[in-house]
Amino acid sequence: MSDEQESLLEFPCSFPIKAMGKAEPGFDLIIVELIRRHVPDLHEGAVVSRTSKGGKWVSVTVTIKASSKAQLDAIYLDLSAHEKVYMAL
Incomplete structure (x- = not known):
């Protein structure tokens, strides 16, 4: 079975991708650049x-x-790294 057949997505x-980190200037720009x-x-x-209630995150x-699933996997690998x-x- 190929990756495309194993995916539940069509x-x-x-597709929403969420990344979280410390609330520092430019964090959103880093995420956009990676994606x-x-x-x-x-x-x-x-x-x-969205900033956390305490403003730290x-x-x-x-x-x-x-x-494709391969595209999503590559995005998540870059973000996680x-x-x-x-x-x-």
């Missing part, structure tokens, strides 16, 4: 940032048009 599809390596045509309004959600990303969902 591609292409709209743009795999999705160069992010649309206006694709990025939403920030979550950045980027909604993309995913074209970055030292400023605490968690990627």
